[in-house]
Amino acid sequence: MSVMKRVSLIFKAKANKALDKYEDPRETLDYSYQRQLEMLTQVRRGVADVATSRKRVELQMAKLQQDQTRLEGQAKQALGAGREDLAREALSRKASLASQYSDLETQYQSLQADEEKLTAASQRLQARVEAFRTQKETIKATYTAAEAQSRIGEAVSGISEEMSDVGLAVQRAQDKTAQMQARAGAIDELMASGALEDMTGTPRDDIQAELDQMRGGQDVELELQRLKGEIGAGSAGAIEGGPAGGAAPAQQPQAGESA
Amino acid sequence: MIVRILGEGQFDVDDSATDELNALDATLEKAVNAGDEAAFRPALAALLDRVRSLGRPVAADTIKPSDLIVPNSDADVAGVRDLLTNDGLIPG
Numbered sequence: 001m002s003v004m005k006r007v008s009l010i011f012k013a014k015a016n017k018a019l020d021k022y023e024d025p026r027e028t029l030d031y032s033y034q035r036q037l038e039m040l041t042q043v044r045r046g047v048a049d050v051a052t053s054r055k056r057v058e059l060q061m062a063k064l065q066q067d068q069t070r071l072e073g074q075a076k077q078a079l080g081a082g083r084e085d086l087a088r089e090a091l092s093r094k095a096s097l098a099s100q101y102s103d104l105e106t107q108y109q110s111l112q113a114d115e116e117k118l119t120a121a122s123q124r125l126q127a128r129v130e131a132f133r134t135q136k137e138t139i140k141a142t143y144t145a146a147e148a149q150s151r152i153g154e155a156v157s158g159i160s161e162e163m164s165d166v167g168l169a170v171q172r173a174q175d176k177t178a179q180m181q182a183r184a185g186a187i188d189e190l191m192a193s194g195a196l197e198d199m200t201g202t203p204r205d206d207i208q209a210e211l212d213q214m215r216g217g218q219d220v221e222l223e224l225q226r227l228k229g230e231i232g233a234g235s236a237g238a239i240e241g242g243p244a245g246g247a248a249p250a251q252q253p254q255a256g257e258s259a
Numbered sequence: 260m261i262v263r264i265l266g267e268g269q270f271d272v273d274d275s276a277t278d279e280l281n282a283l284d285a286t287l288e289k290a291v292n293a294g295d296e297a298a299f300r301p302a303l304a305a306l307l308d309r310v311r312s313l314g315r316p317v318a319a320d321t322i323k324p325s326d327l328i329v330p331n332s333d334a335d336v337a338g339v340r341d342l343l344t345n346d347g348l349i350p351g
Contacts, residue, residue, distance in 0.1 A: 002284040003291060004262070004306075004327035006343050011328055117266060124268055127319035135322065158322035161263065169266045169331070 015160035024145050025152045029136040032156050036129045039163045043122040046170040050118060053177045054111040056184050057104055064101045068094050074207050081214055090207050100187070107180055114173045121166045132159050261323055262310050266331035269323070270314025280327070283309055291339050299336050307332055 018035075022028045071094040078086035132155060139151050260277070263269045272280070283306040290299035306329055317323070330339050 002281060003288050003339065003343070004280070004284050004329055007265075007330065008263075008325055008328040010343065012324065015324065121266070124319045128322055131320035131322055154324065155322050157324040161324050161328075162322070165263065165265050172266075172331070
């Protein structure tokens with residue numbers, strides 16, 4: 001039998017269970033309505049969960065972006081100081097962050113799509129629940145139990161199908177969100193443990209330390225030159241014209257835009 | 260007839276489209292039975308596209324059961340098998 005037919009039969013069986021539950025079909029209406037309200041709450045919670053997850057990924061993306069900018073700055077600084085090895089190291093770390101970033105970006109888009117779908121589903125369900133409530137009151141007011149039977153069948157089956165559909169969508173989103181939260185948690189842990197931080201974030205990371213040390217050495221050198229000048233020893237007096245090319249201030253424009 | 264795409268909503272499709280949809284569905288069924296993910300994806304996409312283009316969305320305040328139900332667009336073979344074999348998985 002075809003896929004479409006089989007799926008619809010399974011949904012119908014599910015609806016029939018709900019219909020068979022009560023002797024007075026009008027009770028089925030109230031029971032079903034109760035379930036609809038619960039389902040609406042569940043969908044809204046689902047939307048909120050996905051949104052929370054999305055925001056978390058957003059924060060991580062911002063952090064990774066920052067770290068990449070910092071690494072690029074360090075690479076420039078290192079190049080300016082003639083330290084191509086350091087620049088290379090900074091750029092290779094930046095590249096590994098970039099791949100993490102694009103991974104997060106994919107997750108972000110997928111979460112965003114889920115959020116939109118669930119929001120639309122929740123609006124649809126809301127509209128149908130409203131309509132159901134009206135129908136329910138009409139049926140209860142107008143028909144005897146026997147008459148109500150046939151009227152109720154279609155409404156309850158229809159709304160039950162809708163709830164099953166929305167319920168499945170929430171379930172799918174929750175499964176996916178749980179997976180993503182696990183991954184996001186792993187990245188958070190990495191950041192907290194300093195594994196990512198040491199590489200990039202803190203001012204005391206090793207690349208920065210070496211750059212600072214070089215700058216420190218440079219400052220000492222400049223200070224030395226100044227003192228020598230003051231004493232009037234008359235050596236190579238011009239500060240800028242110092243002999244150590246590598247220690248010149250980092251102004252060379254060719255310092256690569258290698259990003 | 261009313262066709263539901265899971266996760267998207269219901270569409271009102273003219274009965275005259277039954278044969279065409281059944282043919283697309285047969286391809287999909289074959290892929291599901293064979294567990295052939297590579298064949299499954301385009302088959303599902305083709306069926307969904309046809310339902311969307313032939314059908315008119317059913318108003319949100321209309322409450323009717325569907326004649327046919329198509330799996331969600333991001334489903335995979337395993338997901339559809341779950342749907343077909345285990346109605347306990349359906350919440351609500």
